[in-house]
Every structure is written in C-alpha cells, then in structure tokens.
Amino acid sequence: MPPADSPPALLFTGRDLACQRGERLVFRGLDFTLPPGGALILSGPNGSGKSSLLRLMAGLTRTALGALSWDRTDIHEDPGAHRQRLHFIGHSDALKPVLSAAETLRFWARMRGVEPDVAAGLARFGLAKAAELPCRYLSAGQRRRLALARLVAAPAPLWLLDEPLTSLDTEAAMQLLDAIAAHRAGGGRVVVSTHAPLELGDAARLSLADYRPAPAELIA
Amino acid sequence: MSAFLTLVARDLRLALRQGGDAAMVIAFYVLAVVLFPFGVGPETDLLQRIAAGIVWVTALLAALLSLERLFQADYEDGSLEALALLPLPLEAQVLAKCLAHWLVAGLPLIVVAPLLALLLHLDPAGYPALVAGMALGTPILSLVGAIGAALSLGARRGGVLLSLLVLPLYIPVLIFGVAAVEAGIAGFGARPDLLLLAALLVLAVGLVPFAAAAALRLALE
Numbered sequence: 001m002p003p004a005d006s007p008p009a010l011l012f013t014g015r016d017l018a019c020q021r022g023e024r025l026v027f028r029g030l031d032f033t034l035p036p037g038g039a040l041i042l043s044g045p046n047g048s049g050k051s052s053l054l055r056l057m058a059g060l061t062r063t064a065l066g067a068l069s070w071d072r073t074d075i076h077e078d079p080g081a082h083r084q085r086l087h088f089i090g091h092s093d094a095l096k097p098v099l100s101a102a103e104t105l106r107f108w109a110r111m112r113g114v115e116p117d118v119a120a121g122l123a124r125f126g127l128a129k130a131a132e133l134p135c136r137y138l139s140a141g142q143r144r145r146l147a148l149a150r151l152v153a154a155p156a157p158l159w160l161l162d163e164p165l166t167s168l169d170t171e172a173a174m175q176l177l178d179a180i181a182a183h184r185a186g187g188g189r190v191v192v193s194t195h196a197p198l199e200l201g202d203a204a205r206l207s208l209a210d211y212r213p214a215p216a217e218l219i220a
Numbered sequence: 221m222s223a224f225l226t227l228v229a230r231d232l233r234l235a236l237r238q239g240g241d242a243a244m245v246i247a248f249y250v251l252a253v254v255l256f257p258f259g260v261g262p263e264t265d266l267l268q269r270i271a272a273g274i275v276w277v278t279a280l281l282a283a284l285l286s287l288e289r290l291f292q293a294d295y296e297d298g299s300l301e302a303l304a305l306l307p308l309p310l311e312a313q314v315l316a317k318c319l320a321h322w323l324v325a326g327l328p329l330i331v332v333a334p335l336l337a338l339l340l341h342l343d344p345a346g347y348p349a350l351v352a353g354m355a356l357g358t359p360i361l362s363l364v365g366a367i368g369a370a371l372s373l374g375a376r377r378g379g380v381l382l383s384l385l386v387l388p389l390y391i392p393v394l395i396f397g398v399a400a401v402e403a404g405i406a407g408f409g410a411r412p413d414l415l416l417l418a419a420l421l422v423l424a425v426g427l428v429p430f431a432a433a434a435a436l437r438l439a440l441e
C-alpha cells in the first residue's frame with residue numbers, strides 16, 4: 001500500500017500494524033518508518049510485543065492488521081528477497097556444540113550465498129582466538145558474540161536484533177555499538193529491542209507500551 | 221557451493237561429529253532382526269517364509285528411531301528460526317535435510333538388509349528385489365517421516381506422537397517392498413511393485429517439502 005507522499009529514499013515502513021498472539025491483541029495502530037542508515041530502538045515492559053514486532057518485521061509471522069513494506073513493496077510479495085536483505089538475531093544463539101566458531105560463521109554466510117569474511121566477523125567481536133574452538137567450549141557471552149558476528153561476516157542491509165545485549169559485558173556491548181555504527185554509516189538500518197539504555201546516535205525510539213490495546217478491544 | 225548443498229553438508233558433518241545416530245540405527249536394526257529367530261524358533265522353513273516381512277518391518281522401525289531428531293535439535297537451539305529466515309525456501313531446506321537424513325540413516329539400512337536376510341535364510345532369488353526395493357523405499361521413509369517430525373515439534377512425548385503419525389503412512393511402502401521380494405522369489409518379476417515404489421517416491425519428493433515446511437512454519441509461529 002503506497003503512502004500518498006512518495007518518499008525520496010528507500011524506506012522500510014510499517015503502517016497501522018496490529019499483532020495478535022493467540023487470543024490476545026498485543027499491540028495495534030503502530031506505525032514506523034526506517035530510512036537508510038536509520039536506527040529504531042524498541043522499548044517497553046515484558047510482554048508488550050517487542051519480539052513479536054521484530055518477528056513481524058522479519059516476515060516470520062503475519063500481521064493481524066496493517067502492512068509492512070520495503071520501498072513501497074509489501075514484504076510478503078517476495079519473501080525470498082526480504083529474507084536476503086535481513087539479519088535476525090533472536091533470543092537463542094543458534095549454535096551447534098560440535099561446530100567451531102569459524103565453521104558456524106562460514107555456514108550461515110554460505111546459506112545466504114555470500115563468501116564469508118570470517119576473520120572480520122570474529123575480530124569485530126574479539127573472538128579471533130576462538131576461531132577453531134567448538135561452540136560447546138564457549139561461554140554464554142562468547143556464544144552471544146559469535147551469534148552477533150554473523151552480522152559482520154555476511155553483510156545485509158537490515159539488522160533485526162532482539163535483546164542483543166543479553167549476557168554481553170561492557171566491552172562486547174561497545175563492540176556491538178561500533179558494529180552498528182559502521183553498519184549505519186554504510187547505509188544499513190537496524191532495529192533493536194532492549195531493556196538496557198542503549199546509545200545509538202540519533203536513533204528513533206518506539207515505546208510499545210503506547211500501542212497497548214484497551215482491555216476490551218478486539219480485532220474487527 | 222549452493223545453499224542447498226551447504227545445508228546437506230552441514231547436517232552430514234553434524235551427524236558425523238556427534239556420531240551415534242547412524243550407529244544406533246544399524247545396531248537397533250541388527251538386534252531387532254536377530255530377536256526373531258529366538259522368538260519364533262530356528263526352523264529354516266519358517267524363517268525363510270517370513271524373512272522379507274521381518275527385514276522390512278524392522279527397517280521401518282529403525283528409520284523411525286532417528287527421525288525424531290530431524291528438526292528437534294535445530295528447533296531447540298534456535299537454528300530452525302534462523303534457517304527459516306534464509307533466502308533458500310523452507311521447502312528446499314526440508315528436502316536437503318531429508319537427503320542428509322537418508323544418507324546417514326537410510327543408506328546403511330540398504331547395506332545391512334541383505335546381510336540380515338542372509339541370517340534369516342531368505343531365498344537367493346529375492347535379494348535383487350530386496351535391495352532395489354530398499355533403495356526406492358528408504359528415501360520415502362525419510363521424506364514421509366519428515367512430515368511427522370515437523371508436526372510433532374514442540375509436543376511433549378513427540379517421539380510417540382511421531383510413531384503414531386508416521387507408521388500408518390509407511391504401510392504402502394511395506395506392502396510393495398515385501399511384495400517385490402515375494403514376486404522375485406516366485407519368479408513373477410518384481411518390476412510392477414518396484415515401479416509402484418518409484419511412483420510413491422516421486423509423489424513424496426513432490427509433496428512432502430510443502431507439507432513439512434507448512435508444519436515447520438506452524439511450529440515457529
């Protein structure tokens with residue numbers, strides 16, 4: 001559904017989004033616009049729909065109402081193209097205990113048809129020494145960093161990060177902020193859900209508590 | 221290397237490093253077949269008559285044993301969600317995972333089946349049909365099993381549910397697999413039964429990816 005005023009740049013937008021989980025309406029009437037180089041920080045209490053919104057953005061689930069579009073094309077028109085341009089890092093790290101850190105990055109990049117820059121991905125998150133270590137020997141923080149290293153090893157224009165700071169120490173959190181800054185400087189965009197205060201330059205903020213439906217409100 | 225082959229290679233590597241799966245399937249297959257002479261007695265005539273049925277039925281059960289893990293591990297550690305968000309369609313990924321499963325758990329069954337048939341004094345005329353039937357039938361077991369494995373994701377006692385879902389669907393494979401061996405022994409030629417198995421295989425390759433991918437999407441909701 002193209003907006004009336006045609007925007008000059010490629011925009012990633014959501015219009016009048018509503019999300020339903022089971023019987024419950026999680027949020028409704030939510031709009032966002034994300035230009036190239038833009039960042040969006042999602043905040044709100046537990047259960048307010050931060051993860052649900054990220055999953056909608058990734059195309060994993062369908063919206064109950066409203067539409068998400070990339071450059072004025074609905075993301076469900078060509079799901080393959082949408083998935084090609086996004087990285088989604090969810091709560092779980094998606095690591096295999098018997099694969100080494102380097103093998104993990106190589107696998108996920110090749111699945112996207114990209115020859116991976118394993119060294120860059122590992123170096124960005126301080127994992128260079130752990131390259132050949134099987135993932136079962138990594139600590140929780142290292143596992144998280146390896147999951148995030150996928151972002152750098154195989155570039156994609158849209159990063160969707162669900163609570164990326166979980167189990168990261170301050171140093172790793174700084175590394176993530178640096179990676180995000182470099183990504184945005186190259187025209188990439190990022191959506192982050194977080195509880196912790198996060199400094200991302202001129203990031204837009206979206207508080208999901210503002211879109212909570214009235215208690216009795218039902219999907220029409 | 222294409223994304224499809226990358227996924228096959230990764231599943232093979234995981235199976236190889238984690239070990240166990242293929243070895244467990246074979247060990248179960250051999251042990252289960254060996255139980256029969258103890259149960260029904262060592263008379264050659266009797267064993268010879270039921271050999272084809274035993275070899276096929278235990279093959280179905282052995283294949284079932286390894287199916288539970290087909291998507292379960294990826295589902296639990298979040299890999300399945302990440303896989304579903306890759307450009308390669310989930311349908312193609314299901315095929316890739318079935319291929320890897322067949323190479324690990326199906327191919328060894330084909331190799332071991334004639335040896336077990338030997339143990340049960342199967343008529344020599346039945347061997348070509350047994351091996352050919354297994355070669356056509358075991359991929360069907362992996363494919364049809366994938367639907368059950370995808371549907372039982374996230375269910376408690378998923379393994380039992382999986383057996384209940386999948387075993388009835390295995391019946392046609394069993395019927396034509398055993399019929400092929402019987403026909404080979406009787407000298408009718410096993411061709412019609414093998415062609416029917418081949419038709420089932422084509423059907424499974426064409427339909428299973430869509431059904432299993434739909435079930436996986438449901439599990440990821």
